[in-house]
Amino acid sequence: MNADWMVRLGRRAEQDYRDILRWTEKSFGAAQAQSYAQTISLAVQALAAGPDTLGSKLREEIGPGIRTLHIARNGRKGRHFLVYRVGGDRTIDLIRLLHESMDLQRHVLSSNDG
Numbered sequence: 001m002n003a004d005w006m007v008r009l010g011r012r013a014e015q016d017y018r019d020i021l022r023w024t025e026k027s028f029g030a031a032q033a034q035s036y037a038q039t040i041s042l043a044v045q046a047l048a049a050g051p052d053t054l055g056s057k058l059r060e061e062i063g064p065g066i067r068t069l070h071i072a073r074n075g076r077k078g079r080h081f082l083v084y085r086v087g088g089d090r091t092i093d094l095i096r097l098l099h100e101s102m103d104l105q106r107h108v109l110s111s112n113d114g
Helices: 011-028 030-047 104-109
Strands: 006-009 067-070 080-086 091-099
Touching (some): 006 011, 011 030, 011 091, 030 080, 030 091
Parallel strands (some): 006 091
Antiparallel strands (some): 067 080
């Protein structure tokens, strides 16, 4: 039985990903940027198990159907959230990748493709 869901990255989430890695490389070097890319990838892979994966939280205060998953997992450190909602046909729409210190509601509501 294949329980995997398809995770689609929205335009803003793709831009967030590029911006995070560019900033990480500039601030901490290429090796750290590569390591952080792996951390984000592992979180996205965990999300492919379904929207209720361990650590996922429904965040109705941000918006209807909005959920978050912190990327820190399996001993890997991270400071960002995957912000997503369930789409149709076993699809998860990744709306944003936002730093934990950000006002998530403000940044999600400003997304054009969220």
